[in-house]
Amino acid sequence: MLKIENLHVEVDGKEILKGLDLEVGAGEVHAIMGPNGSGKSTLGYTLAGREGYEVTEGSIRFEGADLVDLEAEERAAAGLFLAFQYPVEIPGVNNAYFLRAALNAQRKARGEEEVDSMTFLKSVREQLEVLKMDQSLLKRAVNEGFSGGEKKRNEIVQMAVLQPKLAVLDETDSGLDIDALKLVADGVNRLRDDKRSFIVITHYQRLLEHLVPDRVHVLSRGRIVESGDRSLAERLEREGYAFLEEENA
């Protein structure tokens, strides 16, 4: 599904990713952990196509196609979704309008028919139910006045409605209490199937107790320095990142 090779990325002239390799197969969940400043969010933004994140070397292939030359919206239509670490507030635009516009923009780009209002509302209401979010959210402006936890859950609602092939969750667990964490994990688990893949960027192992990854990678100084199964996350939780420094010294 996703194959990243020797990826180098610069932001404001500073190289952040320095030869990152990562391969994610269909239906797999990969966790990416790493200390602050290691390049985790840069990876998320680069995949989503944010301006200012310049790929200077290497390649990103998504379902065989070159992702680097696609605009952000083309990546979204191709099936890529980034759940933001800091979801952005859009005053004056209500969630229902925004989400339907986004869904139909993607469908139009793929040559599919637009979804009518009734079908859309039914779908989004179901997702709100799953994430235990009030239906009034649909009439509220996107993320405006939402608590931190509501914003994160709203990202998962969007993901569930847009049904991406690959979702990158950038620290979706940060700022969530235990109950909200479970809800988010449940929301994601419901979407797991043998075709949809996830990259879960996180600092903590606790999300991975609910959202069990197939692979865990450690990103440090712009590269994947260690990969393993979920036991790697448990070890990081116990020992921190120091042992990696020693091993890579």
Added chain:
Amino acid sequence: MSSVLETLVDGAPAVDDGEFGPARARALEILRARGFPTRKTEAWKYTPLARLEQRELAVAGPATGEVPDAPSLPFEAAVLHWHNGVLDPSRSDLPRGITLTGLVPGDVDASRLDADSPADAFSWLNLARFEQGWRVFIDETPDLPLVLVSTWDDDFSAAAFPRVVVELAPDTEAVLVEWQQGSGEGLIASELGIELARAASLTHAVRREAGGTALIQRTHVEVRNGASYRGIVVDGGGSLTRQDLGVDLLEAGARAGIHGVGMLSGQSLVDYHTAIRHRVGGTNSEEDFRLLADDRSVGVFNGRILIVPGADDSHSTMNTGNLLLGENARINIKPELEIHAEEVTASHGATIGQLEDDARFYLRSRGLDEQEATALLKYGFAAAVLDALPAGDLRDWLDGAVHEHLRDQS
């Protein structure tokens, strides 16, 4: 005095003509003495009246030809339709509670106008030149909103001077809508007076697409004991639109909220000058005006809040948020608070910014292309002023206008 405007002054009806003769004579005298505003007149320094010089405004009143039907509304309403500045009252069917009569001299109060400077020249001009004046009296809460539609032809090149007074009797409630649209290259300099008696409540919306015709609209609102005025203006731009909106809170318990959004592109110019005057204590006001200026357009907001001596326990907030969208666009804002009383709260906030890259990327990451994302962000910014209205037909209609305008503009 400029030659074009001088022509308009000289084209006024003879001063001994009819019951408004003395008022017209005085207006002309003041106009001839003070002239029209120039760039040096503080309140008019951003309104490029020189643009009128390039026009050949017909001296005679607007031509009377076939009057088209008023544009249709998506909700049931009582409609008064001015075309090329002229109302044909025989085409109106007003519901119970609303009566329409011609103005009488007692309805024309020039005492609040400035006779010592050119600042109120267009009000004096209207007084000198208006051919029809109407009083709308609402003495019982009507079932329907009253819509004052003003349209003008594509080749409209005249100068028109509509004049209307709307009065609400005590304890009545009404929705008044002004819908102005046309193109042409004329001038419409109108006067609207609104009088709200005790405990009356008025929602007053203005939707405007002025095109090439210059609109100079001066609205004055008087709010009495316990009455409430809620005004909202949605402007789609125009070659020269000047809106003066003055609100006098005259008795305790009077409240006013005024809101507006100007969506400007091309070479549009919209100049809002507002004044809310707390004349007594125990009065409240709020204000929110927004401008979105793209291309080479110019937006102006000058908002003044006055709390006079002794108007204690008055409360007022004013906000103006503005988006500068084009490199060559300009926005001039000037919030003014003049507080002469005690135990009051008065605040203002003013910002001029641009669309945020973070927000644009967020929308694009969800599938909207650059143009759609930009249009949606502009819409969100502009439509926020509609929060001042309750959910319903009027709000939906204005919301649709904002949406449509910004979509077409993108």
